[in-house]
Amino acid sequence: MSTLEAASSMTTKQDTAWQVCIHPDCRSTYGIDEILVGCPKCGNLLDIAYDWDRLEVPASLSEIEARWSTRRNPLDFSGVWRFRSLLPFAPEQSIVTIGEGQTILRQSSPVAKYAGLEESNLLLQYEGLNPSGSFKDNGMTAASTHARMAGAKYAACASTGNTSASLAIYSSAAQLFNALVFVGSGKISFGKLSQALDYGARTLQIAGDFDDALKQVREVCQREKIYLCNSVNPFRLEGQKTIMFRVLEALNWEPPDWIVVPGGNLGNSSSFGKAFLELKELGLIDRVPRLAVINAAGANTLTQLYNGQGLRWNDGRTDDAMIDSFFSQMDAENRRASTLATAIEINRPVNLKKCLRALEACNGVVRQVSDQEILDAKAQVGAGGFGCEPASAASVSGAKQLREEGIIAPSDKVVCILTGHQLKDPDATVTYHSSNAGNIDPKLADKGIDAVSFANSPVPVDNDLERILDVIRSL
Ligand SMILES: *Cc1c(COP(=O)(O)O)cnc(C)c1O
Numbered sequence: 001m002s003t004l005e006a007a008s009s010m011t012t013k014q015d016t017a018w019q020v021c022i023h024p025d026c027r028s029t030y031g032i033d034e035i036l037v038g039c040p041k042c043g044n045l046l047d048i049a050y051d052w053d054r055l056e057v058p059a060s061l062s063e064i065e066a067r068w069s070t071r072r073n074p075l076d077f078s079g080v081w082r083f084r085s086l087l088p089f090a091p092e093q094s095i096v097t098i099g100e101g102q103t104i105l106r107q108s109s110p111v112a113k114y115a116g117l118e119e120s121n122l123l124l125q126y127e128g129l130n131p132s133g134s135f136k137d138n139g140m141t142a143a144s145t146h147a148r149m150a151g152a153k154y155a156a157c158a159s160t161g162n163t164s165a166s167l168a169i170y171s172s173a174a175q176l177f178n179a180l181v182f183v184g185s186g187k188i189s190f191g192k193l194s195q196a197l198d199y200g201a202r203t204l205q206i207a208g209d210f211d212d213a214l215k216q217v218r219e220v221c222q223r224e225k226i227y228l229c230n231s232v233n234p235f236r237l238e239g240q241k242t243i244m245f246r247v248l249e250a251l252n253w254e255p256p257d258w259i260v261v262p263g264g265n266l267g268n269s270s271s272f273g274k275a276f277l278e279l280k281e282l283g284l285i286d287r288v289p290r291l292a293v294i295n296a297a298g299a300n301t302l303t304q305l306y307n308g309q310g311l312r313w314n315d316g317r318t319d320d321a322m323i324d325s326f327f328s329q330m331d332a333e334n335r336r337a338s339t340l341a342t343a344i345e346i347n348r349p350v351n352l353k354k355c356l357r358a359l360e361a362c363n364g365v366v367r368q369v370s371d372q373e374i375l376d377a378k379a380q381v382g383a384g385g386f387g388c389e390p391a392s393a394a395s396v397s398g399a400k401q402l403r404e405e406g407i408i409a410p411s412d413k414v415v416c417i418l419t420g421h422q423l424k425d426p427d428a429t430v431t432y433h434s435s436n437a438g439n440i441d442p443k444l445a446d447k448g449i450d451a452v453s454f455a456n457s458p459v460p461v462d463n464d465l466e467r468i469l470d471v472i473r474s475l
Pocket residue numbers: 134135136162163231262263264265266267268269343344389391392419420421
């Protein structure tokens with residue numbers, strides 16, 4: 001495998017976009033085409049920052065709607081790059097797009113009822129409609145664009161499945177770089193693994209979980225100068241900001257009361273916070289929605305740190321000793337994340353600090369939901385018209401919980417992000433619906449599930465017309 005050399009250019013006065021360390025005592029800046037996944041000086045995460053005064057910012061968000069009329073231009077067709085004036089780090093000729101972000105915000109009365117909200121007040125942002133079937137494409141189009149700007153020939157990621165599917169589709173569709181994906185063995189759903197294989201990504205199954213795979217791929221990328229596409233990559237988060245832009249667009253630029261999102265590596269929640277901070281700074285919105293980040297109870301690092309230990313952003317001076325001792329104890333006790341919502345089965349969320357910033361900016365809350373609650377909510381989402389994978393349903397389950405606690409009011413307008421498509425993990429769906437009170441599928445029982453509230457089991461019947469009619473009449 002050949003290596004690529006990191007383009008190293010220092011920030012110059014003329015640049016309108018650059019990379020900057022998030023730590024207030026560091027704030028080191030780096031050129032936009034440098035390949036970095038953390039601050040070389042202090043190790044903290046990097047942000048993409050812009051000199052908005054010298055950029056063309058829309059006077060109002062509704063101005064962006066004009067791009068609908070020029071959608072034969074692939075950049076205007078893209079649900080990410082239509083908003084490129086709000087993530088202006090790339091020259092237009094470098095942009096890699098495959099038509100991502102054609103997603104919709106949709107009401108679902110049955111899901112609203114389930115969550116205890118007024119019918120028109122629960123909206124599902126259906127990111128499963130992206131080309132690879134998850135929200136990850138919003139970020140991968142931006143990371144691919146940056147990889148192209150930096151001249152990368154190889155790009156890699158560790159993944160619970162969707163990041164690898166997304167990287168693989170961009171690699172195969174754009175033909176600009178080769179994809180190398182690291183997955184934990186036995187931890188990835190078949191739908192997702194099949195995508196990486198079919199799109200031709202070189203796939204390494206590491207004997208370990210996501211956190212192990214990420215540790216390895218970071219090392220490999222550093223040694224071999226390979227472009228890393230995990231959400232430590234700040235460009236990915238720029239693309240993911242557009243999920244919020246599209247939500248606002250669908251609501252005629254009127255912010256909702258709540259955004260509810262599942263939390264894994266916390267890239268999405270981080271990018272949402274950055275989106276709202278920037279829109280506010282630019283005077284494009286006057287109110288920021290509240291943010292709810294929902295963990296699976298079996299992968300609840302954020303919940304433990306935020307709710308249990310009171311960890312906060314603290315103007316960027318987070319209590320790192322608290323974080324370090326949490327993780328040392330996790331390792332000492334050999335506690336590992338375990339949930340059927342594999343997309344959020346994460347021990348060490350890499351964007352933890354940025355998520356704390358988002359929670360601060362958006363008056364946020366953090367909750368955890370059990371696998372049983374997740375799968376029940378998922379069945380309701382499916383029955384309500386749009387299916388999703390287990391991790392996505394954590395958002396609906398979290399909204400229900402916050403409604404029950406009275407933190408979300410019944411009249412609040414709530415947007416739940418459905419992060420991934422139903423067909424990503426058919427195994428989870430079928431085992432749920434095939435279970436019943438006396439007979440829970442071992443894969444579910446193994447995760448502590450002892451009841452399924454909305455199972456829609458297939459009915460076995462003889463290959464005999466009369467029997468079939470008997471069954472139908474008895475339904
Ligand atoms: C990646 C992923 C998540 C977790 O998002 P983070 O940004 O890592 O918090 C949730 N749901 C699905 C379907 C995902 O693919």
